[in-house]
Amino acid sequence: MPKTYVTRRVHFNAAHRLHNPQKSDEWNRETFGKCNLPNWHGHNYVVEVTVCGTPDTETGYVIDLGHLRKIIEEKILNVCDHRNLNLDVPFLRGIIPSTENLAIAFWQQLENTIPSGTLYAVKVFETERNMAEYRGE
Amino acid sequence: MPKTYVTRRVHFNAAHRLHNPQKSDEWNRETFGKCNLPNWHGHNYVVEVTVCGTPDTETGYVIDLGHLRKIIEEKILNVCDHRNLNLDVPFLRGIIPSTENLAIAFWQQLENTIPSGTLYAVKVFETERNMAEYRGE
Amino acid sequence: MPKTYVTRRVHFNAAHRLHNPQKSDEWNRETFGKCNLPNWHGHNYVVEVTVCGTPDTETGYVIDLGHLRKIIEEKILNVCDHRNLNLDVPFLRGIIPSTENLAIAFWQQLENTIPSGTLYAVKVFETERNMAEYRGE
C-alpha cells in the first residue's frame, strides 16, 4: 500500500509585529529590531499543508485537496486573512507571531480535522526568503 | 562518505480527467466535481525527481543530471507530453490519474533505471497549489 | 489627473488542441506537430487583465480589483475552467484556441464590462515560456 504526501498551498495577507509584552520596550527593540516597530507591518503569507496517506483505490486521492482547502479556509484563512495576528486571532492569543509559532499554531488548528490520511507538515512562508515548518515533532 | 540528494525538475503538458469507470456517472460527478467534466481539462505538470547517493570522487556527481533528464524524458515525457493521461499512456492504463497516482506510477517507471545512487522521491505538481510526492514507502 | 494601469492575474485549467477543421489531418499534423495530437493536452492558463484609468479620489481605485476578478470569473473562468477550449466554450466556437486567439477572444468578452477605466491589455500565459498579449489594436 504505497504512501504519498499531498500538499495544498494557500495564502493570506495579515499584519503583525514581533513583541513580547512581558518584556520591556527596550528589550523588544533590541531583540526584534524593525520587526518590533510599533505600528505593525505585514506579509503575504503562504501556507503549505501536507497530508500523508495511502491513495484511496476508488478515488486515487489521499484526501480531496478541494476539501482540504475548505478545512484550511475555515480553520485558518477565515480568521487570519486581512487581520492583525497579534490582536484579532483567538487561537494566537498570547503567542508571539513568529513564523515558527504560526506553523505550530496552524498545525494545532488542523490536527484533528483531517478526515483521511494524517497531517504530516505545515510550512509557513513569511516571505520568499524566510519560512518555518512544523511536523508535529 | 557524505550522502546528498540531487533533484532534476522537468515539465510536460497533458490532458486528463478524474473518472473511475467502475462507478456510475453520478458517483463520479459527486466525487470529483469539475475534475470529472467529460471533455477533459489539462495541466502544465511539473515533476521533480530526487536521487540520493554519495558524490563520485572523480566527477563530484551523485548522478549526471543531464543523464537523469534523458532517462525521465525517455520513460515519462516522451509518453506523457501533449498526451491524454487517461487514454494515451500505456503505463497509466487502469489508473485514475490523480496527482498521487501519477507520482507512484512515475516512480515505478524510473525505479530500475537510475545508474548510480538510489531513487529517493518523485514529486508531481498539478498546479502551483496542488502537489503529491511519493518516496517509495 | 494621473493615469495608472492596474492588473489582475487569474488562472484556470483547460484542455485544448490546435486543429483547423477546414484543413486535412496531414496539414494539421505538419503545421501543429504535437499540439495537434488527437486526444487533447492541456495547460494551467494564467490570464492578466489590465485596466487603465485615473484613480478615483474617494477610493484610490482605478477599479476595485475584487470586482474586476468577479467580472473575469463570470465572463471567462466560469465557462473555461476545467473545460475543453475546442468543444465546450460558446465564445470560442470556430476559433483555433492558440494563445493569440484566446487573448483576443477574452478581450472581446471583457470589453464592454469594465465599469470604470478602460480595458488596456489581456495577456494569456499558456506556460511560463509561451504567452500572447492583445491590446485592442
Place this chain on the structure above:
Amino acid sequence: MPKTYVTRRVHFNAAHRLHNPQKSDEWNRETFGKCNLPNWHGHNYVVEVTVCGTPDTETGYVIDLGHLRKIIEEKILNVCDHRNLNLDVPFLRGIIPSTENLAIAFWQQLENTIPSGTLYAVKVFETERNMAEYRGE
C-alpha cells in the same frame, strides 16, 4: 543611439488599510470590504522601477542599477519597510494607500533623483495577483 529600458526590482513589507477618513465607517466597510478591517493587514510589496535611456558608451549602463537600488532604498524603502503606510510615511500623508496611489507616490519620490536616463515606470505588486503601474502620464 539605441534606447533601452532597465528595471530594478525591490521589496519591502508593510501594514496598511484602505480607509477614507472623510467618509463614514459604513461607507468604508461597504467600499473596501475586508481591506478596511480596523486592525490593519499587510503585504510583501514588490516595486519595479524602470529607467529609460541610451547606454553610456564607456560603461554600457543606462544607469548603474546598484546606484538606482540605493536611490530607491533612500527614497522609498527606508521610510516604508516594516512601517504602517497609513500612519508612518510622511510622503503618503493624506493618501489612501491603494496600489495605484502607491505607484504614483513612489514615482513622485523618485522623479528628480535619476542621475542619467529618464524615469519610465513604477510598478507596484501588492500580491502576485494585484498590481498597478504608473508611467508619469
Place this chain on the structure above:
Amino acid sequence: MPKTYVTRRVHFNAAHRLHNPQKSDEWNRETFGKCNLPNWHGHNYVVEVTVCGTPDTETGYVIDLGHLRKIIEEKILNVCDHRNLNLDVPFLRGIIPSTENLAIAFWQQLENTIPSGTLYAVKVFETERNMAEYRGE
C-alpha cells in the same frame, strides 16, 4: 485585423565580467565594483523575445513559437550558453556585456530572421532583480 504580441521565454547560463579594456584597471574597479572582479562571475540569463503581428487565419499563430525558439537557439543560445560573454561570442566582440548591451545585441541577431510578424522587444533578465529591454528604438 487584430494585432497581438507573442513572447517566447528562454534561458542560458554564461560567465561574464563588466570591464572596459580602454580604461585603466582603477577606473574599471571604481566604476563596476564587484562586477569587475578579474576571474569572472556568471548568471542564469533569461531572455524574452516578443514578436508582434496579426494571427494567421489558418493557424491562429502570429509565429509558431516552436519555430521562434529554434531561431533564438541558433542565433543566441548555441553561441552563448555555457560560454564566456566577454571572450567566446563573436557577435559580442568589443561590447561590454551589460544587460542593456546584451538586449541590443540579441535584437540585432534576431532582427532579420523573423519569418512573419515583426520583432517588438528583447528583454534580458540578468537576475530576477535586474533586467533590460530593447524595443528597436
Place this chain on the structure above:
Amino acid sequence: MPKTYVTRRVHFNAAHRLHNPQKSDEWNRETFGKCNLPNWHGHNYVVEVTVCGTPDTETGYVIDLGHLRKIIEEKILNVCDHRNLNLDVPFLRGIIPSTENLAIAFWQQLENTIPSGTLYAVKVFETERNMAEYRGE
C-alpha cells in the same frame, strides 16, 4: 517542546566550470560536456539553509533569521559572490564545484556557527531545474 525547521534563502552570482585537473582534457570533455568549456560559465546560485530547534519561549525564534543571514553572508556570500568558484574560494580549493559538492562545502562552513538550534540542511539551486541538498548524513 515542539521542534520546527526554519529556512533562510539567499543568492549569489558566480562563475564555475566542472573540471577534474587530475584527468585528461579528453576525459573532462566527455564527462562534463558543455559544463567543462574552458572559459567558464556561471549561475545565479540560490542557497537555502535550514536550522532545526525548539522556538525560544521569549522570542518565538529557533534562530533570528536576520542573524542566520549574517552568518551565511560572512561564511559563504562574502567569499563566493561575484567570484570564480574554481579559482577564488579558499574553502573550495581542490573541490570540483558540482552542486552536490557545494552543498557539502557550505554545510561544513556553517556547521559550527549556528548559535541555537542545529543545522539541518543546506540546499543549493544551480538553476531552477537542478539542485542538491546535504543534510549532514
